[in-house]
Amino acid sequence: MLLYTVFVIALAAESxxxxxxxxxxxxxxxxxxVLGSVTALGGGTTRDVLLGHYxxxxxxxxxxxxxxxAAALFTIAVARVMEKLRMIFLLLDAVGLVVFTIVGCNVAMEMGQPVLIVIVAGMITGCVGGVLRDILCNDVPLLFSGELYATVSAITACIYFFGQQWGLPAELVMIVAMVIGFTLRTLAIVFKIEMPRFVYVPVRGDQSSKR
Amino acid sequence: MLLYTVFVIALAAESxxxxxxxxxxxxxxxxxxVLGSVTALGGGTTRDVLLGHYxxxxxxxxxxxxxxxAAALFTIAVARVMEKLRMIFLLLDAVGLVVFTIVGCNVAMEMGQPVLIVIVAGMITGCVGGVLRDILCNDVPLLFSGELYATVSAITACIYFFGQQWGLPAELVMIVAMVIGFTLRTLAIVFKIEMPRFVYVPVRGDQSSKR
Amino acid sequence: MLLYTVFVIALAAESxxxxxxxxxxxxxxxxxxVLGSVTALGGGTTRDVLLGHYxxxxxxxxxxxxxxxAAALFTIAVARVMEKLRMIFLLLDAVGLVVFTIVGCNVAMEMGQPVLIVIVAGMITGCVGGVLRDILCNDVPLLFSGELYATVSAITACIYFFGQQWGLPAELVMIVAMVIGFTLRTLAIVFKIEMPRFVYVPVRGDQSSKR
Known part of the structure; x- marks a missing residue:
């Protein structure tokens, strides 16, 4: 099946x-x-652990x-070439985002989960891999830093879920959701569209205000 | 039920x-x-995943x-006001700590777990949300830094468990455990009561001593 | 059983x-x-959660x-003495690595998992505790920094699995795998044998190349 092929390609690209x-x-x-595998497979793993889907x-x-x-080891050899293909990898990452989202929605829908959980399952599958990567690299997750990324996942999941609810054929809805999601993410990259940030500077910057 | 109402209010306050x-x-x-939701719901989620409670x-x-x-988004609008209400939020956090602890104990007790697991389940539910928040914020967990927080959770869980073991009515034990836990936590905040720390400075501060 | 005794000693040493x-x-x-318990028990916990083994x-x-x-608290009292016994603790850590690996393989084999999952289960059991410790300490995991550690776990798991596949008696295979794994790890410590590193310096060191 086409979705599965794209899924495996996206796994390799994320890794x-x-x-x-x-x-x-x-x-x-x-x-x-490890970092490659955790990033590529961590979203789906988190979703399955949270849903108890074994x-x-x-x-x-x-x-x-x-x-x-293999993809991670291959990277060691071709890192310099990848740098020149950076735009292609950003686009493959966008493909991964929408494909993983749809795979995640499918798992939750097969389990008969309600709409909110379907969308959250899609978002977890699409986005959590990168969060785990950033935690293992000891960074604040890039996901929370303004890029239009999780929002794209949420929109893709909504189109996919509600399109099917409205009785449209599943395959058509999947393709439409993927194309819209991919286009949105590409536009966000090209035009540097960002989420608004919440900038909060405490009046007293003391340690005790941490809690 | 009263406990459930307080539980939802505490969720919102933690978020x-x-x-x-x-x-x-x-x-x-x-x-x-995400940070609000993970902090509020992460303790209960960790407990359920560890106990296999789906x-x-x-x-x-x-x-x-x-x-x-909604609570997290609302915060963006009212951050300045919250600063003035800081003591109220510290108290709501204390309420959350004891309520989450008791909810966690209940889950483990319904599963028929032994006493140590009941207490650990209560502590995980009460404390792990903040640990996840600190990991996502790339901080060393505040929980380990001396505040009397996890200890309050442990004491609350012990009173709740052993009170019921001794045949006292469950509702009475719950209220007593919550009041004592909340009072302890408030005293710890007001009088800055701290756990002793383990300060260890290696003679040779070399990298290899990390393992 | 001998394996269980060594397992408990290794738990205490890791803690x-x-x-x-x-x-x-x-x-x-x-x-x-908490840090002691999570480090000692975190590998097995992660394995069981990922395999759905409750x-x-x-x-x-x-x-x-x-x-x-108890082991963690005891450490507070004897920290100064431990420093002089550092080599013993490094060796106990090596024992822990191979014992945890074999325990992890056993769990996966009893579940009837295929070879790759058996080896991964062994490696997760042996190595993930230290990763969790480093995340809670806000460090980049030491596991990824070149030491011959995970590789030893992988080799131990392979010997243990394939030895049994070849029809050798389980106890003999276990002892051989443990001795070889322990020897390899000790040699790696003594001769500072390291994995090759992947050093990648982006031409443009900009933030946007993070994704």
Whole structure:
């Protein structure tokens, strides 16, 4: 099935961009493979653990671990070339975002979850991998820093869910949701569209105000 | 039921204080909602995942996600006012601590867990949300920094468990446990009572001593 | 059984070295206990949550929590002495690595998982505790920084799995795998054998290249 092929390509692409992040932190080859695999598969894993949906995708299909590990190791060889293809990887990341979102919605819908959980499951699948990558790299998650990323995932999930609710054919709705999501994300990259930020400077910047 | 009402109010209060933490890090509006929701619901989620207690609270009652998200967004509008109400939010956080602890104990007791797991389940429910908030904010968890917080949760859980073991009526024990826990936490805030710290300075401060 | 005795000793040793890490960050006594317990039990917990293997080890045997907590508290008293025994603790950590790996493989094999998942389960059990410790301490995981650690876990798991596949007696295979794994890890410590690192310096060091 087409969705599955794109899903595997997106897994490899996510693993490769995460491997670059590992390289920027001088991680060893093992760390590169772990960071790539966690980033690529972490969203789906988090979704399945939260929904109690066992076995996890990569436990059922361990070959996916080989895909993400191979992609991460391959990155070590081709890092310099990837730099020139940066726009292509940003677009592949956008493809991953919408594909993972739709895969996540599918899992929740098959479990008969209500609309809010379907959308959240799609967003978790699309976005959490990058959050785990940033935690392992000891960064504040990029996801919260203004980029139009999670919002794209939410919109894709809404179109996909409500399109099917309105009786449209599932395949058509999937393609429409993916195209709109991908276009939105591409526009956000090109025109640097950002979410508004909440900038709060406490009057007293003391430690005790942390809680 | 009274406990449930207080539980929802505490969820909103935890989400609001976490939203302020997000604002101090200039997160975008989406990040504010995620940080608020993860902080408010993360303790119960961690408990349920560790105990294998599915479905999770917010998957069963997705409306709770709306409460935490709305509370976080509302914070953006009223941040300046909240600063003046800081003591009230500290007290609401104390209410949340004891209520979440008791809710967590209830879940473990209904599963027939032994005493140690009941107390740990209560503490996880009361305390882990703040740990997740600090990890996402890239801080060392405030929970480990000396405040009398987890200890209050442990004491509350012990009173609640052993009170019922001794045959006292559940409702009375719950109220007593909550009042004692809340009082302890308030005293700890007012008198800045702290846990002793373990200060260890290695003779050789080398990298290799990390492991 | 011998494996179980060594397992409990290793739990205590892992908890004690993590407690030292907590002391270097001036955590309070509660934080010391949590960091010790999470480091010692976190690998097995992560494995069980990912495999959907309930109840977790420490939920079934809450006494293990007492072991890790007592070991962590004990560390506060004997930190100065431990420094002189540093080599012993490094060796106990190596024992823990191979024992946890084999325990993890056993769990996955009893569930009938395929080879790749058995090896990954062993590695998760052996290595993830330290990653959780580093995340809670707000460090980039030491595991990814070049030490021959996860590789030792992988080799131990492979010997253990394939030895049994080849029809050798389980106990013999276990002892051989443990001895080889322990020897490899000790050699890596003594001769400072390291994994190669992936050092990637982006041509443009801008923020936008993060994704």
């Amino acid at each position: 490769m961009t995460a491997a670059l992040a590992a390289g920027r932190r001088n991680m060893d080859w093992f760390g590169v493979c 076995p996890l995708v990569w436990v059922e299909q361990p070959a996916l671990l080989l895909v993400t590990t | 609001m204080t976490a939203a302020l933490a997000a604002g101090r890090r200039n997160m975008d509006w989406f990040g504010v909602c 479905p999770l609270v917010w998957v069963e009652q997705p409306a709770l996600l709306l409460v935490t998200t | 004690m070295t993590a407690a030292l890490a907590a002391g270097r960050r001036n955590m309070d006594w509660f934080g010391v206990c 109840p977790l080890v420490w939920v079934e045997q809450p006494a293990l929590l007492l072991v890790t907590t």
